[in-house]
Amino acid sequence: MLVHIDGPWSPLLGRLALSEIPYNNPILVGTFVFAALLAVILVGLVTYLGLWRTIWRDWLTSVDHKKIGIMYILIGLVMLFRGFMDAVMMRAQQAMADGPHSAGYMDSPHGYLTPYHFDQIYTAHGTIMILFAATPLLVGIMNILVPLQIGARDMAYPYLNAVSLWLTAAGAALVMASLFIGDFAHAGWFGIVPVMELPYSPGVGVDYWMWAFQLSSIGTTLGGINLLATIVKMRAPGMTWGRLPIFTWASLSANLISLSTFPVLSVALALLALDRYLGTHFYTAGLGGNLMLYNDLFWIWGHPEVYFVILPAFGMISEIIPTFSEKPLFGYLGMVLASLGIAGVSWGVWLHHFFTMAASPAVNAFFSITTMAVGIPTGVKVFNWAFTMFRGRLRFELPMMWASAALFYLLVGGLTGMMNAFTTNDYMVHNSVFVVAHFHMMLLLIVYAIFGGVNYWFPKVFGFRLEQRFGKIFFWLFTAGTAVVFIPMFTLGFMGMTRRLAYVAFPQWRPLLDIEVVGIVIYLLSAVFLVAQLYVSFRDRAQNRAGLDAWETSRSLEWMTHSPVPFYNFAVTPEVHARDERAWRVEHGVDTVRPERYEDIHMPRNTAIPLWLGALSFGLAFGLVWRMWWLTEVCGLAIFALIVIRSFDRDTDYTIPAADIERMERAIRDVPSGRPVVAGVRGAVPAFRQGV
Amino acid sequence: MSVTTSSTLDAKGSPMWSSGHGHDVISTKTLGFWLYMLSDAMMFTALFAAYAVLGHAFNAAGGPWVRAVAHAGVAFQETYWLFGSVLAYGLAMMALKKGNRGGVLLGIAAALVIALGFLAVDGREVLDLFRMGALPERSGFLSAFFTLVFYHGLHVVVGIAWMAVMLVQVASVGLTEKVVYRLLNLRLFWHFQAVMWVFMFTFLYLRGAIV
Numbered sequence: 001m002l003v004h005i006d007g008p009w010s011p012l013l014g015r016l017a018l019s020e021i022p023y024n025n026p027i028l029v030g031t032f033v034f035a036a037l038l039a040v041i042l043v044g045l046v047t048y049l050g051l052w053r054t055i056w057r058d059w060l061t062s063v064d065h066k067k068i069g070i071m072y073i074l075i076g077l078v079m080l081f082r083g084f085m086d087a088v089m090m091r092a093q094q095a096m097a098d099g100p101h102s103a104g105y106m107d108s109p110h111g112y113l114t115p116y117h118f119d120q121i122y123t124a125h126g127t128i129m130i131l132f133a134a135t136p137l138l139v140g141i142m143n144i145l146v147p148l149q150i151g152a153r154d155m156a157y158p159y160l161n162a163v164s165l166w167l168t169a170a171g172a173a174l175v176m177a178s179l180f181i182g183d184f185a186h187a188g189w190f191g192i193v194p195v196m197e198l199p200y201s202p203g204v205g206v207d208y209w210m211w212a213f214q215l216s217s218i219g220t221t222l223g224g225i226n227l228l229a230t231i232v233k234m235r236a237p238g239m240t241w242g243r244l245p246i247f248t249w250a251s252l253s254a255n256l257i258s259l260s261t262f263p264v265l266s267v268a269l270a271l272l273a274l275d276r277y278l279g280t281h282f283y284t285a286g287l288g289g290n291l292m293l294y295n296d297l298f299w300i301w302g303h304p305e306v307y308f309v310i311l312p313a314f315g316m317i318s319e320i321i322p323t324f325s326e327k328p329l330f331g332y333l334g335m336v337l338a339s340l341g342i343a344g345v346s347w348g349v350w351l352h353h354f355f356t357m358a359a360s361p362a363v364n365a366f367f368s369i370t371t372m373a374v375g376i377p378t379g380v381k382v383f384n385w386a387f388t389m390f391r392g393r394l395r396f397e398l399p400m401m402w403a404s405a406a407l408f409y410l411l412v413g414g415l416t417g418m419m420n421a422f423t424t425n426d427y428m429v430h431n432s433v434f435v436v437a438h439f440h441m442m443l444l445l446i447v448y449a450i451f452g453g454v455n456y457w458f459p460k461v462f463g464f465r466l467e468q469r470f471g472k473i474f475f476w477l478f479t480a481g482t483a484v485v486f487i488p489m490f491t492l493g494f495m496g497m498t499r500r501l502a503y504v505a506f507p508q509w510r511p512l513l514d515i516e517v518v519g520i521v522i523y524l525l526s527a528v529f530l531v532a533q534l535y536v537s538f539r540d541r542a543q544n545r546a547g548l549d550a551w552e553t554s555r556s557l558e559w560m561t562h563s564p565v566p567f568y569n570f571a572v573t574p575e576v577h578a579r580d581e582r583a584w585r586v587e588h589g590v591d592t593v594r595p596e597r598y599e600d601i602h603m604p605r606n607t608a609i610p611l612w613l614g615a616l617s618f619g620l621a622f623g624l625v626w627r628m629w630w631l632t633e634v635c636g637l638a639i640f641a642l643i644v645i646r647s648f649d650r651d652t653d654y655t656i657p658a659a660d661i662e663r664m665e666r667a668i669r670d671v672p673s674g675r676p677v678v679a680g681v682r683g684a685v686p687a688f689r690q691g692v
Numbered sequence: 693m694s695v696t697t698s699s700t701l702d703a704k705g706s707p708m709w710s711s712g713h714g715h716d717v718i719s720t721k722t723l724g725f726w727l728y729m730l731s732d733a734m735m736f737t738a739l740f741a742a743y744a745v746l747g748h749a750f751n752a753a754g755g756p757w758v759r760a761v762a763h764a765g766v767a768f769q770e771t772y773w774l775f776g777s778v779l780a781y782g783l784a785m786m787a788l789k790k791g792n793r794g795g796v797l798l799g800i801a802a803a804l805v806i807a808l809g810f811l812a813v814d815g816r817e818v819l820d821l822f823r824m825g826a827l828p829e830r831s832g833f834l835s836a837f838f839t840l841v842f843y844h845g846l847h848v849v850v851g852i853a854w855m856a857v858m859l860v861q862v863a864s865v866g867l868t869e870k871v872v873y874r875l876l877n878l879r880l881f882w883h884f885q886a887v888m889w890v891f892m893f894t895f896l897y898l899r900g901a902i903v
Binding site: 003160234263271279288293315575593640 | 704737831835853867
C-alpha cells in the first residue's frame, strides 16, 4: 500500500517544513523578490485603477472563447518568459563552467549552479516551453480563431472550455510554486527512467513535475474534445468541409492528435504515480518492472505532441501567406491531406527517440522509414506556400515577415530532422546538442508562426494594429539571436558535445559556447523591443484602429465581423458561399451587405465554477506532492461536490433580445476598410485568382 | 473546387446572413461524449498494452502468476451482474423513449442496485487475492493486473454515482433537454464500461485460465 518515506512527516503539513523553503539560495531569493515585487506592482495597479470587479466579472469567470483564448496566451507568455530565463541561466553556466580550471561560485565546483540545481533548470526549461508555453499559446489561438472562422457564437461547450483553461493554469501554478517551495524534478523533461523512481528521487521534485504534467494533460484532452466537437457541429450554414478555412483544418488535425495521445500520457504518468506512491512495479528495474514501458508510453504521446504544436503553426502560416500574397492558397486539398497525413504518421514514429536503446535493426528500420515519411506531407506544405507566393503581389508586413522566416527554420529543422531519422547517423548524434539544436529549430518555427499569428490577428481581437517599427527591430534581433545561438550549437553537436552538461570538460569548446552567450544576449535585447512594440501599440491605439478587414486582403470568415469582435461574434450568422468567403464577397461587391433584421441570441452565462475547479485541482495536486492527505481529500471531495452542484444549475444560459443586438450593432462605428489597395488605387478589385 | 462553383452563384441574389439557424443541443453533447469515450478507450488501450508488456512469467518475479489470480469463474459471475445492470439501464432508455418517467426511475434504480452487486463480488474477489498475498506491489505483473481491475472498477463507481444524481434529477426536474442528454450520455458510458469489461474478461481472465 502507501510507500513509507524516511524523514519528517506531520499530518497537517505532510513533508513540508521550513527547511524546504530555499531561503539560503541567493538565485531563488532574487527570483522571489522579483516575482513578489511584480505581484505587488500588479496588485497595486489593479487596485489603483479599480479593475478588480472587471477582472472578476469579465475575465476570471468568463466562458467567452475569445477571453479564454487571451488568458491562455497570457499564461503562455508568462511561462515563455520563465522558460527563457532558464535558458539564459543554462547558457551562462556552460560558458562559465568550462575546463578544470574554471572558477566556482556559490557552493558550486564550477560555474555558479550546482549540478543538482542545473538539472532542475533544464528539466523546468523543457517542461515549461513545451507544455506551458507552446501548448497554451497555440490552444489559446485555436480557441479564439476556430469559432470565428466557422461562424460560430462560441465553442461547443463554453463551460468545459473554461475548465480546460483553469486546469492548465493550475498546472502552470504548480510549476511556479516549485520554485519557492521545495524543488523541481531533476530527471529531464521527459523523465529519465528509472531516475524518476522513488529510490533515486525521494524528493518532491518529480512529484511536482508529474502532477503539473498530469493537470495540463487532462486540460488539453478536454480542450481537444471541445475543439473537435466545435468544428464538427458548430459550422455556419454553407460552411462545408471543402470550404473550411485552412487554419481550422490544421486545428482539426492537431486535436485529433491531442484526443488520441494525451490519454496515453495520462496513463504513463499515472503509472509512475502508482510506482511512487503505492510501490507498484511498472517502471522499476527489479521485481518484474520494465523500464522501456515508460519510454514507449511517454513517446507515444511525446512525438505526436510535437505535431500537435506544429500543425496549428502550419495553419497560421497558411493563413498569413495568401493574405500578403493577395492570392488564394495554392493546393488547398493537398494542404488538408498533408495536415491529416502528418497527424496520421505522428502515431508511427515514436521509437526514433530511442533508436540506441536496444531495438532490433528491423524495428529501427521501420521507424526510420516512417520518420522519413513525415517529410513528404511537410514538403507538400512547403511547396504549396512557395507556389502561393509565386507571382503573387507580396507585401512584407510584420506577419508575413514572421511567416516567411518560419519557412527557413522549417528547412533547417526539417533537414536536420531527416538526418536524425537515419539510424546510423542517429547513433552518432544521439544525446548530443546537435539533436537539441534540431528540435529548437522546429520549436522556433512554431514561435515564429505564433508571433506572425499574434501580429496578424491582434487587430481582429483588440481592434488596433500592432506597431510596425519596433516590431521589425524585434523581428530582426530575434532572428539574429536565433542564428547566433543555434549555429554554434549544431557545430558543437558535431564536435561531440552531449546535452545537459553542468560542467564542460573541454576548454576548446569555450569559444563556441561564448558565441552562444552573445546570441542569448541578443535575444534578451530583442525582448526589450517586444515590450516597446506592445507599449507603443497600446499608447497609439487610437491612430492604429483597424476596420473589419485589418489587412485589406484577408480572405476568411473572421474578417467579416467587427474589430474588436463583439462578445456574440456575429450579430447574425453568415451564410457561406465560398472557400474564402470574405474574398468572395469583396470580389462580388457584396461585402458591405449588412443583415436586414436581427434575431435573439442565445448565450452561455458566466460562472466561477471552472475557476474553483482549477484552484481545487491545484490544492489536490499540491497535497499529493507534499503528502498532505487531508488537503488532497478535501479538494477531491469539493471537486466532486462542485460538479454535482453545477449539474443542478438550471440557469446556465440567457438570451439577448434582437432589439438589444440591433442597438449594439448600430453603436459600433467601424473604421472604413475592406477595399484592397491595388497599385495605389483604393477600391480596385485585386487579382484574386491571378497566377493559379 | 467550390471557388468555381460559387462564382456561378448569383452573388447579389443569394442570402448573405442566415436566419433561424440553430444547433441541436442533444446531438452536440452526444458527439462530445463519444469523443470523450475515444480518449478513455485510449487510456484502456495504454493499460492493456502495459499489461501485455508486463504479462510474462518473469514479470511475476516469483510471486503469484496469472492462474492464481485470474479466476474465470468469478469473472463470469461478475459478467452476469454487469450485463444485468446494462440491461436494466437499457430498459430505462426504452421507458425514456415513451416518456415514461416512472419507468426511467425504476430502470435506473435497478441498474444501480445490480451494479452494486457487481462491486460487492469484485471487491470480495480482490480482498481474497490480497489476503493470499497477491498485492499490487508484489510484482510488475500484479501491478498491471490490479491497475486494470481498479480502473474498470472506478468506472463502475463513477457510473453508480452518476446514476444516483440522475435519479434525483429525473425525480425532481423531469425529462428536460438537459436531463435527457445526460441520460443518453450515461447510457453510452454504461455500455462503454461493459465493452471494456468484455476485453478484460477475454484478456485477463479467459487468457489467464489457459496461459
